[in-house]
Amino acid sequence: MESQPLSLRDIHLPDAIGWWPPAMGWWLIALFIPLLCWFVIRLFKRLTRNTALKTGKKILTEIQQDTALDDIEKLSKISELIRRVAISIAPRNETASLTGLDWLQYLDSTMKDSPFTQGTGRCLANAHYQQTASIEIDIPLLISLCEDWLKAQKENKK
DSSP: OOOOOOOOOOOOOOOOOOOSSOHHHHHHHHHHHHHHHHHHHHHHHHHHHHHHHHHHHHHHHHHHEEEEEEHHHHHHHHHHHHHHHHHHHSSSHHHHHHOOOHHHHHHTTTSSSSSTSSSSGGGTTTTGGSOOEEEEEEEHHHHHHHHHHHHHHHHSOO
């Protein structure tokens, strides 16, 4: 008896794997990367904000304890410090261009009452540009007000 050849086909390779739909791992990576970017940006903003507030408190204490400065110099340094902190914790385009009453209203926006527009903080509007004090400046009260403002910024996270 003779064996008849079987009609078998040659070995077939499977079809190539298509690129769509991606595997589950790629979907997870696609979700994880934007989430990671959001988290890093948020962490950076928080660290920058906290650093600005801590440094502001430290420099304010140094200004208060510096006996070599007169009241006008202290007022100028306090005004500069508060502006630098405000620019560091808020968007630059909202705070950098503010002057006069607008600046004082911005400072009041996170405080109870209106201590900058109607209280001790009025001198931050333009008195620091003057060579001599045309009004009586209560530096300890102004420093206390600025400390309260820094505390309000820490509590008022945006």
